[in-house]
Amino acid sequence: ISLIKSFLDEAADMGAKEIYYAGGGEPFMHPNIMEVLEYTKKKGLTCYVNTNFTLIDREKVKRLVDLGLDHMTVSVWAGTAQTYRETHPNKSEETFLRIKDTLRYLNSLKTSIRKPYIKVYHVISSINYKEILEMVDFALDTDSESLEFTVIDTIPGATDKLLLNKIEAEETVRKCDILKSKMNKGE
Numbered sequence: 359i360s361l362i363k364s365f366l367d368e369a370a371d372m373g374a375k376e377i378y379y380a381g382g383g384e385p386f387m388h389p390n391i392m393e394v395l396e397y398t399k400k401k402g403l404t405c406y407v408n409t410n411f412t413l414i415d416r417e418k419v420k421r422l423v424d425l426g427l428d429h430m431t432v433s434v435w436a437g438t439a440q441t442y443r444e445t446h447p448n449k450s451e452e453t454f455l456r457i458k459d460t461l462r463y464l465n466s467l468k469t470s471i472r473k474p475y476i477k478v479y480h481v482i483s484s485i486n487y488k489e490i491l492e493m494v495d496f497a498l499d500t501d502s503e504s505l506e507f508t509v510i511d512t513i514p515g516a517t518d519k520l521l522l523n524k525i526e527a528e529e530t531v532r533k534c535d536i537l538k539s540k541m542n543k544g545e
Contacts, residue, residue, distance in 0.1 A: 437492025
């Protein structure tokens with residue numbers, strides 16, 4: 359933890375304004391992540407965390423809100439518990455339901471400042487493309503501020519089967535058009 363604090367001290371001294379905790383694994387696996395996030399905020403840095411939200415419980419939620427964490431990107435990849443299990447073979451449908459419940463709880467604790475700002479993130483693949491509308495519902499049901507979709511980036515020769523074929527891509531575009539129409543109507 360002292361190495362991380364030293365890095366944050368140097369970054370702040372050099373004029374850094376924002377810190378992103380993302381990539382290379384789940385940030386909440388670090389045994390001292392809450393201390394790291396608290397120190398980041400004490401240094402006056404805007405703090406972003408990308409997480410799968412599986413290791414966050416109500417106690418951590420309270421601490422995140424209390425310390426004023428700025429932004430969280432919550433990677434879900436599914437609109438239903440069954441598809442969550444399919445896109446996360448080492449997780450269960452119960453995990454999805456717990457994520458949804460905990461995310462609702464987090465958003466219910468926010469003050470008028472609305473921190474942390476929650477972006478629900480979905481990587482679209484041949485497994486979950488049919489759930490675009492359910493993914494939107496997930497973000498709405500949890501009272502999250504933002505929603506982002508991206509198409510899966512595969513490893514050639516290894517995960518190509520996750521790419522959308524022409525029919526799947528056309529269906530995805532149709533569902534996006536439905537969303538666009540609903541948004542234009544204010545639904």
